[in-house]
Structures are given as structure tokens and as C-alpha cells.
Amino acid sequence: MIYRKYGQTDKEISIIGFGAMRFLDEDFKNGNYEKCAELVSYAREKGINYFDTAPLYCDDQSEKILGYAFRQMKKDFYVSTKTSTHVTGDKTSDDVLRRIENSLSRLGIDRINFMHLWCILDYDMFRGYTQKGGIFEGFLKAKERGLVEHISLSTHANGDDIEKMLETGLFEGVLLGYNATNFAFREKGLEAAKRLNRAVVTMNPLGGGLIPQRADYYSFLKQNDEDTVAKAAIRFNASHPEITVTLCGFSTKAQVDEACEAIKDLKPITEYEKLQIKSHLKASLNNVCTGCGYCDDCPKGIAIPKLMDAYNQYIITDKKEDIMSRIQNHWQLREENGGALECIACGKCEKACTQKLPIIKRLEEIASL
Ligand code: SF4
Ligand code: SF4
Incomplete structure (x- = not known):
């Protein structure tokens, strides 16, 4: 295992992290926490020391499952969890404190190492939470009381907004979605984190399963014939020196092995390789939005990159229902x-689109769903 320092802290974190949101239904829904705990301790044996969870994951059982596993393990690992009003319903700083106390009790630990302000979608949402009297005060109180060690940001915002949020100095690290398909959308956030010496934890290296589902499209990521596309996609994230942790949602020991194999002989990615991947995305996914964000200035305030990202799911899976599921569950629009x-077909976005996508037509399709 390779370890990197978490931002300005002295913590050495494994570059592969355990995303605790994909325990198998057949296990946890039947109360078989023992089987889930085996997976957690297996990952720890492989050197993984960063475990990321949240209330609501796995039917709100993920923190409890980890707690079950942690009670049987040596306490030599780091734990991350999250909260915010629009996801968990915590409206006041006292709600946040209660939430943190509840997470601690479920996890069976005395202190949360990395507490995340969860799922910040844009700068306005961030301002609402961090204004005087906002829920962020609960995070600060928890830190003062020693319940939380470091406060981090979890976000799906674009690179510009991530930069602004990190520049406030409120966070020691950022958790963001980043993968071989959407990286252009968040590159600026990554650059800002590097400049400010903040940790970066990436979620979703497999594009929500989209990359392995279309292994043919993504075969250009592979380094050799034995490589799997999933391994290549994990390596893509881990090979960024500025990414501290690549979180993988594990269901099986084989997936843990695959992630660990992906980082063998890891070399830093070069700008040239990133450019090559971008050009492949245009060539092999030329009808897919790359998340660059250049169109994101709609006079009607439509979140075009988010809607085009949702449309990507349809292109990849051929299932129209995936569009609305992505809009509502992932982007929470x-x-x-x-x-x-709301689109008035002014054409401004299509002029700006780096992929020359028929955005207006796609919006019409989405509007008709
Ligand atoms: S065409 Fe529609 S989505 Fe594009 S900028 Fe104009 S109003 Fe916004
Ligand atoms: S729709 Fe076009 S301009 Fe907008 S984010 Fe996607 S690729 Fe970039």
C-alpha cells in the first residue's frame, strides 16, 4: 500500500480508501454484519486505513456495520462521515452535534477523524450553511469538544466553486467526484487544493459503475491486455499525486484485491497522458458530456453540465430512466x-459547448420524461 499525507495534517492515509456504501444487500439486509465486517478487516489487512461512511448509506446501516467491524479491530485507522441539512435534515448546530454523537456511538469510536459538510452542490449552498447561525457552527463546536478531529468538505460543485470554498480556509480537505470521464469538470478544484495544501479524497472513480459497464468504450484507459477497465480507472485517479485517497465502494474481497493491484508500480500521471485521455473521450465518447463546465452560464439558470451528465448515463446504459434517477438522486435537482x-432555446450553451453537443434537443428529451 502507498500512503500520502492528508493535507497539512500529520496523518498518513492509504491511497485506496474504503467507501462503505456498497455492502451487499444479501448480507446486511439479513443482519449478517459478520460477513460485512470480514470485508472491512480484510481491507485493513491489505493496508487500507481510511474508511468513509455516512448516515443513510446502506439503508442507514453503514455506520452500524463499520462500528460492528471496528469493535473487533485494532484502532489504527481513520474514519470519515458526513452530515448537512438537505441530506440528513440537520437544521441547527445542535442537530449537527446530536448527529455526530449518534455517529460516534454507532461507529464505536471516541472521535471522528474527518467530518464532512456533506454534498455541497454550489457556492450558494455553501454560504447558507456557513453563515452566522448556520449548521457549520455545529461542526466547529464538535471540534472544540474533541468529537471531531478535522473538518472537510464533500462536494459535487464545479471546479470554480470548489476553489472559492477551499479558499475560505474552513476545510482541511475536500471529497469530490473525479474520474476518467468527468475530471475536466473538477480539475480547477484539484489545482486549488494542491495550491492550498489541502487533502483531496476522490469518490466515484468508476463513474458510478458506468466505466466498467461500458468496458469497450473505456478500453483506452488500459495499460495492457491483462488490465481490467476498473483497475485502469482506479489507477487513473491514484496516479494523480495531488489526490490523497481514491475511495472505492467495496462489496467483495476480489474488489479490494483489484484496487490494491491497480496501484502496483504506480507512476504519476503526466499532463500529456491526461490530454491523451481527453482526446480519447472525444474520439470514443464524442457524444458524451465531459463535464468541462464551459456551457454553465445559462440565462435561465439551468444547471446544464449536471443535466448533460445525467444524459450521459442514458448514452452509456441505454436506459432513459437512468436520466431522472441521476438528476434526482445524485444531483438532487x-x-x-x-x-x-425552462430552456428558451437561446443557443448560448451550444455555442460554448466544447463537445458540440445538441444540448437543446437533449433538454427537450429530458423535459418530456
Ligand atoms: S439554450 Fe436553453 S439551456 Fe442553453 S443557454 Fe439558452 S436557455 Fe440555457
Ligand atoms: S455540455 Fe458541453 S460545454 Fe457543457 S459541460 Fe458538457 S461538454 Fe462541457
Whole structure:
């Protein structure tokens, strides 16, 4: 295992992290926590020392499952969990404190190493949470009381907004979605974290399963014939020196092995290799949004990159229902059809689109769902 320092802290963290949101239904729904705990301790034996969970994961059982595993393990690992109003319903700083106490009790630990302000979608949402009287005060109180060691940001915002949020100095690290398909959307956030010496934990290296589902599209990521596309996608993230941890949602020991194999003989990715991947994305996925964000200035305020990301799911899986599921569950856009109905077809976004995508037509399709 390779370890990297978490931002300005003295913590050495494994570059592969355990995302505790994919325990098998057949195990935890039947109360078989023992089987899940075996997976957790197996990962620890392989050198993984970063465990990321949250309330609500796995039918709200993930923290409890980890707690069951941790009670049987030596306490030589780090734990990350999360909260925010729009996901967990914590409206006040006292709610946050209660949430943290509950997480501690479920996890069976005295202190949360990395507490995340969860799922920040843009800068306005961030400002709401961090203003005077906002829930962020609960995070600060928890830190003062020693319940939390470090406060971090978990976000799906674009690179510019991530940069602004990190520049406030409120966070020691950032957790963001980053993978071989969407990396252009967040590169600026990564650069800002590097400049400010903040840790970066990436989630979703397999694009929510999209990359291995279309192994043919993504075969250009592979280094040799024996490589799997999943391994290549994990290596893509881990090979960024500025990424501290690549989180993988594990269900099986074989997946833990695959992630550990992916980082054997790891070399830092070069700018040239990133450019090559971008050009492959255009060549082999030329009808897919790369998340660059250049179109993100709609006069009607439509979150175009998010809606085009949702449309990507349809292109890859051929299932239209995947569009709405991505809009609502991942992006949490609550307006009807994610706001696609508001489009007045002014054409501004299509002019800016680096992929020359038929955005207006795609929005019409989304609006008709
Ligand atoms: S065409 Fe529609 S989505 Fe694009 S900028 Fe104009 S109003 Fe916004
Ligand atoms: S729709 Fe086009 S411009 Fe907008 S984020 Fe996607 S690729 Fe970039």
C-alpha cells in the first residue's frame, strides 16, 4: 500500500480508501454484519486505513456495520462521515452535534477523524450553511469538544466553486467526484487544493459503475491486455499525486484485491497522458458530456453540465430512466425535470459547448420524461 499525507495534517492515509456504501444487500439486509465486517478487516489487512461512511448509506446501516467491524479491530485507522441539512435534515448546530454523537456511538469510536459538510452542490449552498447561525457552527463546536478531529468538505460543485470554498480556509480537505470521464469538470478544484495544501479524497472513480459497464468504450484507459477497465480507472485517479485517497465502494474481497493491484508500480500521471485521455473521450465518447463546465452560464439558470451528465448515463446504459434517477438522486435537482423545461432555446450553451453537443434537443428529451 502507498500512503500520502492528508493535507497539512500529520496523518498518513492509504491511497485506496474504503467507501462503505456498497455492502451487499444479501448480507446486511439479513443482519449478517459478520460477513460485512470480514470485508472491512480484510481491507485493513491489505493496508487500507481510511474508511468513509455516512448516515443513510446502506439503508442507514453503514455506520452500524463499520462500528460492528471496528469493535473487533485494532484502532489504527481513520474514519470519515458526513452530515448537512438537505441530506440528513440537520437544521441547527445542535442537530449537527446530536448527529455526530449518534455517529460516534454507532461507529464505536471516541472521535471522528474527518467530518464532512456533506454534498455541497454550489457556492450558494455553501454560504447558507456557513453563515452566522448556520449548521457549520455545529461542526466547529464538535471540534472544540474533541468529537471531531478535522473538518472537510464533500462536494459535487464545479471546479470554480470548489476553489472559492477551499479558499475560505474552513476545510482541511475536500471529497469530490473525479474520474476518467468527468475530471475536466473538477480539475480547477484539484489545482486549488494542491495550491492550498489541502487533502483531496476522490469518490466515484468508476463513474458510478458506468466505466466498467461500458468496458469497450473505456478500453483506452488500459495499460495492457491483462488490465481490467476498473483497475485502469482506479489507477487513473491514484496516479494523480495531488489526490490523497481514491475511495472505492467495496462489496467483495476480489474488489479490494483489484484496487490494491491497480496501484502496483504506480507512476504519476503526466499532463500529456491526461490530454491523451481527453482526446480519447472525444474520439470514443464524442457524444458524451465531459463535464468541462464551459456551457454553465445559462440565462435561465439551468444547471446544464449536471443535466448533460445525467444524459450521459442514458448514452452509456441505454436506459432513459437512468436520466431522472441521476438528476434526482445524485444531483438532487428538485425542480421538475431538473429545470430542463425552462430552456428558451437561446443557443448560448451550444455555442460554448466544447463537445458540440445538441444540448437543446437533449433538454427537450429530458423535459418530456
Ligand atoms: S439554450 Fe436553453 S439551456 Fe442553453 S443557454 Fe439558452 S436557455 Fe440555457
Ligand atoms: S455540455 Fe458541453 S460545454 Fe457543457 S459541460 Fe458538457 S461538454 Fe462541457
